[in-house]
Amino acid sequence: MSNKLTAKERLAIERVHMPELPADERSRNFEEVNLGLSGDQALEEAKRCLQCKHRPCVAGCPVGVSIPEFLDALASDDLPRSVQILRGDNALPAVCGRVCPQETQCEALCVRGMKGESVGIGYLERYVADWAMNHPDRLLVDQRAQKTGKTVAVVGCGPAGLTAAGELAQKGHAVTIFEALHDTGGVLRYGIPEFRLPKEIIDREVAHLIDLGVSIECNVIIGKTLTIDELREDFDAVFVANGAGLPTMLGIPGENLKGVYAANEFLTRVNLMEAGRKEDASTPIIKRSEVAVIGGGNTAMDCVRTARRLGAERAMIVYRRSEAEMPARVEEIKHAKEEGVEFVMLTAPLEILASEDGWVRALKCQKMELGPADASGRRRPQPIEGSEFELSAGVIINAVGTNANPLLTATAPELQLNKWGNIVANENGETSIPGVFAGGDIVRGGATVILAMGDGKKAAAAIDEYLKTK
Amino acid sequence: MFEVLSNEVLAENLHKMVVSAPRIAKARKAGQFVIVRLAQGEERIPLTIGDADAAAGTITLFIQAIGASTRRIVQTQPGGFIRDVAGPLGKETHITNWGRVACIGGGVGTAVLFPLVKALHEAGNQITTIIGGRSERYIILENELSPLSEEFLVTTEDGSRGFKGFVTGPLSELLADPEKAPKAVFAVGPVPMMKAVANLTREKGIETIVSLNPIMIDGTGMCGGCRVQIGNETKFACVDGPEFDAHLVDFDGLSDRLTSYRKEEATCLAAECKLGREEA
Numbered sequence: 180m181s182n183k184l185t186a187k188e189r190l191a192i193e194r195v196h197m198p199e200l201p202a203d204e205r206s207r208n209f210e211e212v213n214l215g216l217s218g219d220q221a222l223e224e225a226k227r228c229l230q231c232k233h234r235p236c237v238a239g240c241p242v243g244v245s246i247p248e249f250l251d252a253l254a255s256d257d258l259p260r261s262v263q264i265l266r267g268d269n270a271l272p273a274v275c276g277r278v279c280p281q282e283t284q285c286e287a288l289c290v291r292g293m294k295g296e297s298v299g300i301g302y303l304e305r306y307v308a309d310w311a312m313n314h315p316d317r318l319l320v321d322q323r324a325q326k327t328g329k330t331v332a333v334v335g336c337g338p339a340g341l342t343a344a345g346e347l348a349q350k351g352h353a354v355t356i357f358e359a360l361h362d363t364g365g366v367l368r369y370g371i372p373e374f375r376l377p378k379e380i381i382d383r384e385v386a387h388l389i390d391l392g393v394s395i396e397c398n399v400i401i402g403k404t405l406t407i408d409e410l411r412e413d414f415d416a417v418f419v420a421n422g423a424g425l426p427t428m429l430g431i432p433g434e435n436l437k438g439v440y441a442a443n444e445f446l447t448r449v450n451l452m453e454a455g456r457k458e459d460a461s462t463p464i465i466k467r468s469e470v471a472v473i474g475g476g477n478t479a480m481d482c483v484r485t486a487r488r489l490g491a492e493r494a495m496i497v498y499r500r501s502e503a504e505m506p507a508r509v510e511e512i513k514h515a516k517e518e519g520v521e522f523v524m525l526t527a528p529l530e531i532l533a534s535e536d537g538w539v540r541a542l543k544c545q546k547m548e549l550g551p552a553d554a555s556g557r558r559r560p561q562p563i564e565g566s567e568f569e570l571s572a573g574v575i576i577n578a579v580g581t582n583a584n585p586l587l588t589a590t591a592p593e594l595q596l597n598k599w600g601n602i603v604a605n606e607n608g609e610t611s612i613p614g615v616f617a618g619g620d621i622v623r624g625g626a627t628v629i630l631a632m633g634d635g636k637k638a639a640a641a642i643d644e645y646l647k648t649k
Numbered sequence: 650m651f652e653v654l655s656n657e658v659l660a661e662n663l664h665k666m667v668v669s670a671p672r673i674a675k676a677r678k679a680g681q682f683v684i685v686r687l688a689q690g691e692e693r694i695p696l697t698i699g700d701a702d703a704a705a706g707t708i709t710l711f712i713q714a715i716g717a718s719t720r721r722i723v724q725t726q727p728g729g730f731i732r733d734v735a736g737p738l739g740k741e742t743h744i745t746n747w748g749r750v751a752c753i754g755g756g757v758g759t760a761v762l763f764p765l766v767k768a769l770h771e772a773g774n775q776i777t778t779i780i781g782g783r784s785e786r787y788i789i790l791e792n793e794l795s796p797l798s799e800e801f802l803v804t805t806e807d808g809s810r811g812f813k814g815f816v817t818g819p820l821s822e823l824l825a826d827p828e829k830a831p832k833a834v835f836a837v838g839p840v841p842m843m844k845a846v847a848n849l850t851r852e853k854g855i856e857t858i859v860s861l862n863p864i865m866i867d868g869t870g871m872c873g874g875c876r877v878q879i880g881n882e883t884k885f886a887c888v889d890g891p892e893f894d895a896h897l898v899d900f901d902g903l904s905d906r907l908t909s910y911r912k913e914e915a916t917c918l919a920a921e922c923k924l925g926r927e928e929a
Contacts, residue, residue, distance in 0.1 A: 359869050361686055361693070361733040398735040400869060404672050426873045428883055435878055435902055437909045444872035452692060452866070461718050462692040462866075463913035537905045584870050586888060 182254040184226055194296040195224040206487050206518035209373040209456055213277070216299075221306040225254035227298050231290050236300060239288040241633030242275075242342070244268040246285060246300055253307060259319045262311040265304065267321075270345030270388060271338065271632065273312065273380045274367060276305025279629045280508050312383045324351035329646045332357060332414040334401045334587065337365020338628045339420035339619030341388060342635030343642070348391040350643050355414070357399040362451065365422055366628065369451040370443070372481050374488070378450075402587035407594065407615065415649055416614045416642045419602060420635060423620035424584025429473065429577050433531030438465055438539035442478045442578035446485065455489045467573025468492045471542050473528055474578030475505035480512065482576045483520050494520050497570065499527040499547050499560045523570065525549070525560065531575055541569040581625045599624060608638030614649075616642055650730040654707060656723065659789045662714045663757060664723040665699070671706030673698070673736050679768035680742030680860065680892055683708070684868040686733040687722050694718055695865045695887075697761040698737060708734075711760030711789075716914055738868045739891050742835075742858070746773045751823060751831040752798070753816050753846055754780040755838020759789050761860050762837045769835070770797040777823060777831065778802070781816040781838070785809040800829075817845045824853055831855065836895065840904045847895035857895035861886050863903060864910070878902050 198214040199205075205212050216224065228250040236246045245264050252261035265272050281287075281301035289297030311318060329352045333340045336358035344354045362368055364381040389395065399405060401421065410417045426441035428434060445464075448454040452462035470486035472479050475498035487494040496515070498505060501524050505512060516522070523544075530543040546566035549558040583600035595603040595611035601622055608616040618634025620626055652669040659665050673683060682697045700709035714723040725731060742765055750769055754762035759780045769776055778798035782788045784807045795801040802819045803811030812818055816838075824830055834857040836846040843859040850857040863875040863886050870888035877886050878899035884890065 359735065360867065361735070398733050399672070400735060400738070403737055403869075404676055404735070422871075424869075424871045425885070425888075426871075428873070428876075435876060435883065435906065437906060441873040444866060444874045447866055447872050453690065457690070459690055460692075461690065463910045465909065537908075581871075584888075586869055 182226065182251060186229055189227055189229055190291075192223060192227045194227065195220045195299055195302065197299075197302055202514075202517035202519075205374065206484075207490075209488055211377050212374050212514055215309060216302055216306050221303055222254060222256060224299050225250045225303055227291065228254065229290060235288040235290060236285045236298075239285040241284065241629045242269050242636045244272075244285070244304070249307065250298070250300075250303060253303060258307065258310050258314070259317055261307050263319045263321070265307050266311065266387075267349075269304075269632075270342045270635075271384050272304050273308035273384055274338070274376060275629060275632070276301050276303075276308055277376050277380070278367075278371060280627065282509065284629065312380075321349075324349055326353070327351040327646065329353070329416075329649070330355070330414045331642060331646075332410040332417045334410070334417065334419045335359075335365060335421040335619070335621075336363045336385075336395060336397075337420060337422055337619065337631065338367060339631035339635040339638075340365070340418065341385070342632040343418045343420065343618070343639040344393045345388050345391060346636055346639030347642060348388065348393045350639075352643070352646065354393045356393060356395045357401055357405070357410075358395060358397045359400040359421070360451065361397050363395055363397070369447045370478070370481070371628075372446070372450055372485050373456070374484065375481070400586065402590045407587070407591040407612075411612075411614060415646055416616065418608070418635070418638055418642060419587065419610070419615065419617040419621060420619040420631065421584065421587050421621050423581040423625045424586070425582045426577065427580045427582055429528060429579060431528055431530050433533060433539070434577075436531055436533050436539050437537055438467065438574050439531060440465075440574065440576045442472075442474070442482050442576055443581065445482055445576050446478070449485055449489070464489065465574055466490055469495075469572045470574045470576065471495045471497050471523075471570055471572040472576045472578055473497050473542075474580075475500065475507060476578065476580075477507045477511055479576075479578035480507045480515050482578050484511075484515050484518060486574065486576070487518055487520060491574075495523050495570070495572070496520060497523045497526050497528060497542065497544065499525065500557065501525055501549065504557050526570075527560065527562065529567065532569065539573055539575050541571045542575055544568055544570055581620075583621060583624070587621075606637065607641035608634060609641060614645065650732060651734040653725045653727055653729050653731060655727050656725065659711070661786055663760070663787075663789060664712045664714060665760075666710045666712060666723070666725075667707050668710060668731060668734060669706055670708050670734050673734065674701040674706050674708050675703045677701045677708065677737035678741030679744065679764040681737035681739050682868070682891065683710070683734050683736030684738060684865065685710070685722065685731055687718070687725070688732050691721070691732075692718050693733075693866055693868070694722070695738075695862075695868055697764070697860075699760050699763050700767070711757065711763075713757035735868065739887060740889070742768060742892055744768045744772050747832040748775065749777070749829065749831045750774045751777045751779065751820065751834045753820060753834065753836040753838070753842075754778070754794075755816060755836075755842040756782055756787055757789075758836075758838030758842070758860075759794070762835065763790055763793060765835050765837075765860075766794055766797050775799045777829070779804065779816045779819050779823075781805065781842070783807065815845070816842060817849060820846065820849060824849060824855070833858070834895075835859075840900050840907070843895060843898075844900035847898065847900070851896050858892050859895040859898060860891045861893060861898065861903060862891070863906060
C-alpha cells in the first residue's frame with residue numbers, strides 16, 4: 180500500500196486539472212467536455228486528502244458520502260474497495276461526479292481549500308464510478324440484503340427517485356419505479372445535455388440499480404394512469420418524487436410567437452428526443468443563427484451551449500443582474516464563454532417582437548442597474564429610463580424557472596400542499612398521508628440534482644423505519 | 650410495449666386501431682388522449698382515445714396518417730407493437746344533461762368527437778350531430794354516430810353527400826330554430842371550422858366547447874409547447890385542456906403556432922418519398 184504519506188508530503192502535491200476537449204472543437208458537437216482523469220492523475224490527487232478525523236467534507240455532501248474512506252482506498256490503489264464504499268453511500272456516483280456543484284458542497288468544506296486548493300473530490304468520485312462501470316468483473320460482491328417482503332412504489336425516475344430506490348433495494352425491499360416519460364432519469368435524461376452528462380452514463384447507473392432488484396415501469400403517469408390511492412392499496416409505502424414541472428411564463432407580449440421556447444421544451448427536444456443531435460431523429464427543432472436565452476441559472480447555460488452546438492453564430496445569455504449574481508456554476512459560465520457564448524448582462528426583456536409572418540425577430544430589452552440589496556441579500560436590478568433597445572434573435576428561450584406540476588397532486592386532495600403547490604413534507608420526507616413520503620423538486624421547487632438525491636436518501640431511511648412498524 | 654389488436658382503414662389515410670393498454674382503458678374518460686411513440690428514435694404524437702373497453706383492456710385510436718410519423722404508426726399490423734403509449738392525459742370532458750346539444754365534427758375531428766357524443770348520449774342529452782368532410786370519402790363513423798343522435802346531418806364541400814358546403818350551414822339553421830336550438834355546442838375539427846362555429850354561437854350566447862390540437866411533446870405539462878391563449882391567460886392544452894371555451898380561444902394564434910415545423914415536416918415527408926422510390 181502506497182498511501183502512508185506524511186501530511187507534508189500530501190500538502191506538497193498540487194491539484195490536478197481536468198483535461199477538456201478544446202473549445203473550438205467541442206462547441207460544434209455534443210461530446211462530453213470534461214474528459215476525466217487518468218489512473219495516475221486520480222491516484223496522485225487522492226493522496227492530497229489529509230484524512231482529517233473530523234471529516235468536514237462529508238457534512239458538505241447531501242448524501243453523506245464517506246469521502247476520506249473512499250479516497251484512502253483509491254490512494255491505496257484498492258479500487259474495488261473504493262467502489263464499494265462510494266456505491267454504498269451514493270446510488271448515482273457517475274452522475275454526481277459530473278453534475279454536482281462540488282465547489283459549494285464537499286469541496287467548499289475541504290480543509291485544504293482554506294489555504295490553497297481543495298481536493299478534487301468530484302473528479303475522483305467520477306473516476307471511481309467510471310472505473311466501476313468499466314470493470315464489472317473486478318467489483319466486490321455485495322452481500323444481498325435479506326428480502327423483507329415489503330413493497331415500495333416510487334413515483335418518478337429522476338435523481339430523487341433513483342436514489343431512494345437504490346437505498347431501499349439495498350435494504351431488501353421490493354421497489355417499483357413509475358415513470359411518466361418513455362425513458363429513465365428524469366431531468367438527467369431530458370434536461371442535462373450530453374456534453375455534461377452522456378446518456379450512456381445514465382443507462383449504466385440505471386442498469387446497476389436494476390441489478391440490485393429495482394423494477395422500472397415507464398409510460399405510467401401517477402395522477403392519470405394510476406392514482407396515489409391505487410398505489411397505497413398495492414404497496415406498503417409510496418415515495419413521490421415527480422419533479423418540478425411547469426415552466427414559469429415570462430408574462431411579456433409575444434411569448435406565444437413561433438420560435439419562442441420554454442427551456443424544458445428546447446432541452447427535451449434535443450436531449451430526450453435527440454432533435455438536431457441525431458440524423459434520423461424524427462422530432463424537429465428550430466435552428467437560427469441568433470439565439471437569446473433569458474435567465475442566469477444552469478438551465479440557461481445548458482440551453483445556450485446547446486443552441487451554439489445546433490449552429491447558432493450568436494448564442495446569447497440575457498440576464499437582468501450582473502455576472503457575479505448568476506446562480507449558474509462557475510465552471511458552466513467558464514465553459515460557455517470559451518465556447519463563444521455572449522453574455523448580455525444587466526438586461527431585462529420587455530417584449531418579443533415578430534416578423535411579418537409570425538416568427539420571432541427580436542427581443543426588446545431594457546438596461547438595468549443594481550440598486551440596494553433586497554430581502555434575498557442580492558442587489559436589486561432597477562430599470563434605466565430610456566435605455567430600451569432591440570436584440571436581434573430568431574429563437575428565444577425562456578429559462579427563468581418552473582412551478583409545481585399539479586398533475587399528481589390534483590388527484591390526491593388529502594395531500595397537503597403549500598401556497599406554491601409544492602407537497603408539504605418534513606425533514607424525513609413524511610407527508611400528510613401516512614406511508615406516503617415525498618422529496619426533490621416537488622417539495623423544494625426547482626433545486627439541484629444532489630439536493631433531490633439527499634431527499635431520496637433521507638426518505639429511504641424514514642421509509643425503512645416506517646416499514647418496520649407495519 | 651403495447652400490442653396492436655386490429656388496424657382498419659376507415660377512409661383515405663384514416664385508420665382505426667385497437668391497442669391493448671389495460672391501465673389506460675380502465676382510467677380513461679371522454680375527452681382524454683394518449684401520447685404515442687412507435688419506436689426508438691420516433692417522435693411523441695398526441696392521439697385522442699376514441700373509445701375504450703375496460704373489461705377487454707383495450708383502447709381505440711383513430712389516426713389520420715398525414716405526416717411521416719403517423720404514416721409509420723398506421724403501418725403496424727395486428728400482432729405488432731407500439732413501443733410507448735402514455736395516458737390517459739388531459740382533462741375529461743365536462744358532461745352534464747343540457748337537454749339539447751349540438752355536436753359538430755370536421756374531418757378526423759369526427760373521431761375525436763365520437764367519445765363526446767357517446768358520453769353526452771349516456772347522460773341523456775338530445776343530440777344533433779353534424780359531420781362534414783371535403784367529399785363523401787372523408788365522411789367517417791356515420792354508423793357509430795347516427796344511433797346516438799336524435800338528428801344526424803352530413804355536409805360535404807363538393808356536395809357528393811348530404812348538404813353541399815360547410816358544417817356551419819346546417820348549424821346556422823339549427824341555431825335559428827327556436828324549437829331545436831341547442832343549449833351547448835361541441836365542435837372538433839380543423840381550426841378554421843372551430844373558429845367559424847365559435848363565431849356563430851358567440852352572437853347567441855350559447856356555451857361552446859372545442860377540443861384543441863396544438864403541437865405537444867410530453868403531454869404532462871412540463872414543457873409548455875402546447876400553450877394556447879385563452880382569454881387573457883396562457884394555458885397548456887395538455888393539462889388545462891384539450892377542451893376549452895370556444896369563445897375565449899385565440900384561434901389565429903393556435904393556427905400560426907401549428908405551422909412552426911412545416912418546413913421540417915415537408916423535409917421529412919420528402920425523405921420518406923425518396924426512400925419509398927428507392928425501395929420500389
